[in-house]
Amino acid sequence: MGSLRLATRGSPLALLQTELVADLLRRAHAGLAVEAVVVQTRGDREAAVPLDRIGGQGAFVKEIETALGDGRADVAVHSAKDMTSVMPAHLVLAAVPERADARDGLVGCALAELPAGALIATGSARRRAQLAYLRPDLSFTDLRGNMARRVAVGESDDVSAAVVAVAAMERLGWSERLTDVLDPVDLLPQAGQGAIALQCRADDHDTLGLLGAVDHEPSHRAIRAERTVLAALGGSCTVPVGAWATAAGPAAPLRVTGLVASGDGRVLVRLTREGADPEAVGAAVARALLEGGAAGLEGFGADAGPSAGLPT
Numbered sequence: 001m002g003s004l005r006l007a008t009r010g011s012p013l014a015l016l017q018t019e020l021v022a023d024l025l026r027r028a029h030a031g032l033a034v035e036a037v038v039v040q041t042r043g044d045r046e047a048a049v050p051l052d053r054i055g056g057q058g059a060f061v062k063e064i065e066t067a068l069g070d071g072r073a074d075v076a077v078h079s080a081k082d083m084t085s086v087m088p089a090h091l092v093l094a095a096v097p098e099r100a101d102a103r104d105g106l107v108g109c110a111l112a113e114l115p116a117g118a119l120i121a122t123g124s125a126r127r128r129a130q131l132a133y134l135r136p137d138l139s140f141t142d143l144r145g146n147m148a149r150r151v152a153v154g155e156s157d158d159v160s161a162a163v164v165a166v167a168a169m170e171r172l173g174w175s176e177r178l179t180d181v182l183d184p185v186d187l188l189p190q191a192g193q194g195a196i197a198l199q200c201r202a203d204d205h206d207t208l209g210l211l212g213a214v215d216h217e218p219s220h221r222a223i224r225a226e227r228t229v230l231a232a233l234g235g236s237c238t239v240p241v242g243a244w245a246t247a248a249g250p251a252a253p254l255r256v257t258g259l260v261a262s263g264d265g266r267v268l269v270r271l272t273r274e275g276a277d278p279e280a281v282g283a284a285v286a287r288a289l290l291e292g293g294a295a296g297l298e299g300f301g302a303d304a305g306p307s308a309g310l311p312t
Contacts, residue, residue, distance in 0.1 A: 002032060002033070002206075003032065003033035003034065003035065004025065004032065004033070004034050004035075004074045004075055004207065004210065005035055005036075005037045005072070005073040005074045005075070006018050006021060006022060006034060006035070006036050006037065006073065006074070006075045006076075006077050007037045007039050007064045007067040007068060007072070007073035007075065007076045007077065008036055008037070008038060008039065008064070008076075008077045009038070009039065009040075009041055009060060009064070010038040010039075010040060011146050011147075012146060012147070012148070012172070013079075013146065013147050013168055013171065013172060014077070014079070015036065015038075016171055016172065017077060017079070017171065017196050018036050018077045019036075020097075020171070020196070021075075021077050021097065021196060021198065021214070022034040022036070024097055024214040025210065025211075025213075025214055028210075028213035028214055029210060029213065032210070037067060037072060037073045039063050039064045039067050039072075039073075040063065041060050041061070041062065041063045041064065060078075060079075060082040061076075061078055061082055061083055061084060064076045064078065065087070065088060065091060065199070068091060068199065068200065068201055069088070069090060069091070069201070074200060074201075074204065074207050075094075075198055075199065075200050075207060075211065076091075076198070076199040076200070077196060077197075077198060078196070078197045078198075078199060079192070079195075079196065079197070080096065080191075080192030080193075080194075080195035080196065080197035080223050081165075081190045081191060081192035081193045081195075082192075083192065083197055083199075083227070085227060085230040085231040086231055087199070089202075090201060090202055090203070091199050091200070091201060091202060092199065092200065092201075092202045092208075093197055093198075093199055093220075093223070093224075093227075094198050094199060094200045094207070094208050094211040094212070094215075095198040095211040095212060095214055095215035095220065096195050096196065096197055096198070096215060096216060096219045096220040096223050097195075097196050097198070097214050097215070097216055097219070098216035098219050099194050099195040099216070099219040099222065099223075100166075100167035100170060100171065100194040100195070101166040101167050101170060101181075101194050102166075102167065102184070102189040102193045102194035102195075102244060103166045103181055103182055103183075103184060103187075103189060103193075103194075104127060104163055104164070104165060104166065104181075104182045104187045104189060104193075105163070105164055105165070105166045105169060105178045105179075105180055105181045105182060106154070106161040106162070106163060106164070106178070106179050106180040106182065107150070107151050107154030107155060107161060107162045107164055107169075107177055107178060107179060108154040108155055108156075108159065108160060108161035108162055108179055109160050109161040109179055109180075110179050110180040111134075111180050111182060111186070112180075114135065114138070114160055114161065115160065116137050117137050117138070117139060118135075118137075118138055118139070118160035118161070119138075119139050119140070119141055119158075119159045119160050120138055120139070120140050120141070120159065120160060120161055120162070120163065121140075121141050121142075121143040121150070121153050121154060121158075121159045121161070121162040121163070122140060122142075122143055122162065122163040123142050123143045123144045124163065124190070124240075125239075125240040125263060126188075126190055126240040126241060126242050126259075126261075127163045127187065128140050128240070128263075128265065129240040129261035129262065129263060129264070129265040129268070130186070130187045130188065130240070130242070130259070130261065130265065130268070131163075131187065131265070132264060132265025132266075133261065133265040133266070133268045134186055134187075136265070136266075141159060143162060147164065147168050147169070147172055147174075150162050150164055151164065151169075151174065151177055155177070161179065161180075164178075165193055165194065166178065166181055166194070167193065167194035184244055184257070188242035188243075188244055188257060188258075188259045188270065189242060189243075189244045190242055190243075191223075191226035191227055191229060191230050191241070191242070191243040191244075192223055192226055192227065193244075195219055195222075195223050197223065198211050198214070198215075217250060218247055218249075218250055221245070221247070221254060221278045222245035222246065222247065222254065222278070223245075224278035224279060224282070225243075225245040225254050225256045225278035225279070225281055225282040225285075226243040226244065226245050226256070226282065227243075227282070228278060228279045228281075228282025228283055228286070229241075229243040229256065229258045229282045229283075229285050229286050229289075230243060230286075231282075232282060232283040232285075232286030232287070233260075233286045233289070233290070233294075239260055239261065239262065239263065239294075239297050239298070239299035240259075240260070240261045240262075240263065241258070241259065241260050241261075242257075242258070242259040243256065243257070243258045243259070243282075243285070244256070244257050245257075245278070245281075245282075253274045253275055253276050253281075254274065254275060254276070254278060254281050255272060255273075255274050256272065256273055256274070256275075256281050256282060256285050257270065257271070257272040257285070258270070258271060258272075258285040258286065258288075258289050259289075260289050260294035260297065261297075262297050262298070263298075263299070267293070267297060269289055269292045269293045269294045271285065271288050271289065271292060272285075273285050273288060
């Protein structure tokens, strides 16, 4: 049957996600050999440095994409939220397995029980802005590192709570450590959150065929729409952005919600559009956000360029 080499980060969560993909591929293709190729990314090497200083979310994908391009691996396994809004021309988003829970959660204290002036740990501008919009009294401290560190900080006495991705907690078997799961009405997810993205070379037709067997079309369509929201904002947006697409069924229209906010959470533009075509409805959401006031927020401009990392 042959073999596939899956490039991945070396974090416990990344390795777990890669093994989930490997299991899906082995079940879909009897006799297929699958192995992980661990690649260290800049985001992992410089774990103490804020993401916006080392290239945004793209800090977790560049070296993995390079491993695809130079032939060290056949498939890149990414957390979809880590991918840049515009990928290299020689690579394609080949498959998205069924998406897990896209919501954010808290470790340490429930949102409704946070005391006045509570200190929240998160490295995400998107999470900070939306929480500040809901609760202007909150204060924030930066948080980076693997999930074990994030959960440990949330459970410590140093902060009132830490914000985490529910999907990551579920995959690690730590759901019982969540103290709250936040409604997307209150905290819109990051584009791609909860999804695993499988990337390969555009001209590798054999690999494309193998990956097609593990693609979940509804999840893939949702991720395409969410990524289009970000790409259509120009890639130069450095303000907090969220995007979330859902559908009632495989043939149902996509309902895509987008959000852009000021860094301090005082200004927040959020709206929803529906449509059948992922790219068309994603672009419509981006246009409506800009027309609705997002273009006037500090952080929109040409400095970052079209390959800027996805906002967090």
